Amino acid sequence: AMQVLDVNDNAPIFVSTPFQATVLENVPVGYSVIHIQAVDADAGDNSRLEYHLTETTPNFPFTINNSTGLITLALPLDYKLERQYVLTVTASDGTRFDTAKVYVNVTDANTHRPVFQSSHYTVNINEDRPVETIVVMISATDEDTGENARITYFMDDSIPQFNIDPDSGAVTTQMELDYEDQVSYTLAITARDNGIPQKSDTTYLEILVNDPIYRPWQYIGRPLLSMCLFCRTERLRDICAFVGRQ
Structure with a gap:
């Protein structure tokens, strides 16, 4: 074949x-x-x-x-x-x-974590500032790209006097502040990326409440007879004025 x-x-x-x-x-x-x-x-x-x-x-x-x-x-x-x-x-x-x-x-893999420029920030605010006043803008950077670099901000503990915008990192007041009640607050703020797995960094923000109406010692009434610190409440000012007139 x-x-x-x-x-x-x-x-x-x-x-x-x-x-x-x-x-x-x-x-x-x-x-x-x-x-x-x-x-x-x-x-x-x-x-x-x-x-x-x-x-x-x-x-x-x-x-x-x-x-x-x-x-x-x-x-x-x-x-x-x-x-x-x-x-x-x-x-x-x-x-x-x-x-x-x-x-x-x-x-891009999520190889980097967000990083704050400092581990601790300190800011001052007067107690008479209105609600929703921006106290400070907190920001972190992430060397990744895309979703791996998209950062969300949040406070680790709920402090009713303050709020942080999850996208911008703006810390704002949510209640009226009172110097007599509390002179400072410490907020733990975390920046977390949107990668898999998620990575984060934490910083601490110390907010100092200022008394905007403090006045130095002044003489009132007849000279050398009495001296009083202009006090922060109407009641104490009335008492001081009364003493000064005696």
């Missing part, structure tokens, strides 16, 4: 091109990025394919399994250095070949 032998008359053809993959910048070396595949209509050895990357630079962060077409990570990635790689892949049956592009997009 006559045996018909297959001739290598068909070239490999990549399917589903172009190839695209997305990886986080912090995935480990050896991570499977994408599996590419080509087909060859020939039979036997003529359909056996080998895959190669055309990039040959020493620091190229990807490698490919020549038999399976699995592309893996060979070196660590850094989103700030490179956000997209374009790989050129060749599939060859020994005689004929096909090429395809592989687009690998690197996404």
